[in-house]
Amino acid sequence: MSQLPKRTEVPSDHRWKLEHIVENQKAWDSEFSQVKGMLGQVTEFQGKLKDAETIARCFALEDEISLQTERLYVYANMRHHEDMAEPTYQALSDKSKKLSVQVSEALSFITPEILSLSEEQLKKLIAEPSLAKYKRTLEEMLRQKPHVLSKDEESLLAQVGNVSQAPGTIFGMMNNADMKFPKVKNEQGEEVELTHGRYIQFLENRKQEVRRDAFKAMYDTYGKWRNTLAATLNANVTKNLFYSKARHYDSALEMALFGDNIPQSVYDNLIATIHEHLPLMHRYMNLRKKLLKLDELHMYDLFTPLVDEFDMDITYEEAKKKVYESLSPLGDNYRKTLQEGFEGDWIDIYENEGKRSGAYSWGAYGTHPYVLLNHNDNLNSMFTLAHEMGHALHSYFSDENNDYREAQYTIFLAEVASTLNEALLMNNMLENSKDPKEKMYLLTYYADQFRTTVFRQTMFAEFEKIIHKKAEDGEALTPQELSSIYYDLNKQYYGDEMVVDKDIEMEWARIPHFYTSFYVYKYATGFSAATSFAKQILDEGQPAVERYLGFLKSGGSDYSINILKKAGVDMSSPEPIRQAMSVFEGLIEQMEQLTAKQ
Incomplete structure (x- = not known):
């Protein structure tokens, strides 16, 4: 290079x-x-x-x-x-x-x-x-x-603050610094040390035994530390119970949702509506088994690409053009501002020595937003551009239409505009794709986003709800209990088409989000809200666009749930999640049709 x-x-x-x-x-x-x-x-x-x-x-x-x-x-x-x-x-x-x-x-x-x-x-x-x-x-x-609480009690709680960070800090040190994984063989038969970074690469490998060995090595290692890791997660749950009691909440979940003023029904409704649609996930697993030509689909087969790498060479200029074209359903005013961002020195485009990795949108009230990219000429980078410009334009319209105090939108809303842009880009690409191989590549890319962002994060959210409820009822969260709850959830979510390997019962031990409790559900609700908006915009046209632009201009001028409701997405009802699931079903149907033609 x-x-x-x-x-x-x-x-x-x-x-x-x-x-x-x-x-x-x-x-x-x-x-x-x-x-x-x-x-x-x-x-x-x-x-x-x-x-x-x-x-x-x-x-x-x-x-x-x-x-x-x-x-x-x-x-x-x-x-x-x-x-x-x-x-x-x-x-x-x-x-x-x-x-x-x-x-x-x-x-x-x-x-x-x-x-x-x-x-x-x-x-x-x-x-x-x-x-x-x-x-x-x-x-x-x-x-x-x-x-x-009273001044003295608040002062005391502030001092406890440092202690309360301990479970997350200990987990972070153990997970990132102290835990060492064994060597596993790659497809050339060479021994390579397993690391967090390499784990997904191993799971994407074409050879099933390479995937299986990495999977077993990963969870065997966590299994050896099960008592310590259960104690750490337990300490985090205990901390949440302490704060919820001290601050007079009925539960740790109520406390976590109170800041954004989200009713608990939103959380429960997400889980219930996803349960209703688990047969779709099972159908997708069945299709995955077929496409991979496997007799049995295992937990370590979930990340294997369903089509051979389809190389899409997309320059930054082409990516801008494609994003601009695909966002035409949002109307001229939105695209005029998008163009302003492309041409107005908002974006830092390519990697350079010492530059921060990843991508983000950021800025300060009173000036336009900025976007940091590390663009490579591929599909992923084009989606990143669409995603970050979604954030940037949300901030732009929020700032333009609200006073400083009311411009800042909550995390609950933060991923909606970015994910909506990705949904419209994907829709445009699928509509214009003539090559069946390219189409299959795009469909699996999108279907896997539903699997990881909606189903998987909802499963995590359900796990958190169960373990906190058990602790509140005075039950002990032993390593066996945590593993058993987690294993049963995997069986329920992935269905009978899947061999739910016993090793997966230890996965709870490696999820850092469990130390920022009751947060992951926002990924699933944000993705569902964005998918619902995209569906309404494509089905209804102008009236839905006006509602959506109203959402972008609302900033934080009302509670998140009300802002979405006014724009036509009521997250306290199952409807937006059902709309997202109908999009997911459409993807599966298209994949099944392409498979039948092969």
Whole structure:
């Protein structure tokens, strides 16, 4: 492979222009000093947040400080990501992180102080015309009030914070640093050390015995640590139970959903509706067995490509064109903004020496969003471009239509716009594909996204719900109990077409998301909501497009569930998940037809 260019060698038309956030280092230093100066003014409000006028002035100052800090932070860290080894921006990134912590500490008195007012006083403030701009902030404080404790108790809980991170930290160290896996033979018969990074490569191997050996080696290793790993996961569940009791919630699940104001029915409904559609997953497994020409389909056969690698060489220019064309259902205004992003120095395109890996969309309120890519000329990179521009345009429309406080949308909504773009791109490619091999490649690519993002994440979400409920009922979560629950779920989700190998019962032990509890369901709901939007847009046209653009413009101006509902996707009902499942069924039918012709 040819040498990666140094950052200084990257042509300017391949780079983003961060000067749109902060002009240069001198301007950054000057803004940094301004923020430091404003922090002194904050202390003047301490102990005085009792009347509308004082609170309005304090909120205005809080906004000014937060927005400037965000700009400084985003600029410094994005500069750092251009070349992680460059010491100037390493230092600037550290400086911005320290400032962020200082600002958080300086502003931390505001919420508890306002919450110490009575419910009656809070309701009066919400009705105050001079606080109209901050109505949602105050309503949210009132909603949180039953779960906020006295000053001393809050201080004590804050100190417990460091201890409560222990289960996740211990798991991370053990999983990433201490756990060593044996050597396994690759298809050439050479012994290669198994690692987390190589595991999926082994599972994608054409030879079944290579896949099987890697799978067994992986879970045998976790099996040896089953007692320690069960104790670690148990400690995390116990921590959740402690916080939910201390903060007066009925359950750990209720506490996890409360922040985004998501009713528990959304979580339960996701699991119930996926159960209803498990026969589709079983049908897909049957098709996978046929396509791989296997007598038995095992758990280690799930990642093997169903078609020989179909090489699609797509340059960045072609990717832009294809993404632009495929998003035509979203209308001219959306595509005009997309084009602005393509041409307006939003995107940092190619890999260079020291550049951060992966891809993201980021930015600060008041300037356009930015996108970091490491583009390769392949299908995956084209989908990444569509995905990240979905995030970017969601942020763009949110910022353009909302005040600073109401522009930020929640994580519950974050993956909808990005996944919708991917769905429309996929739809366009499938419609225009003439080559049966290419079509099969695209169909399996998409069907596997349903398997991994909707079915698998829902199974994880169900596992979390079961183990927390058992702990709340006073039952012990022994390694045997965890493994048995996990194994039964796999049998239920994958069905009789699948040999559910006993080793899979240890998979719970290697899922890092279980240490950020009740989070994974958002992948499944986000994907379902996006698929539902895409289906409505393609079926209905303009009325659905208007609703969807309304969703993009809503930012965080209402609770997530209400924003989606207004746009025609009611996540408290089974309908969006059923719509997503009908798309999945359509993919399976097309794959079955192509298979019949072979």
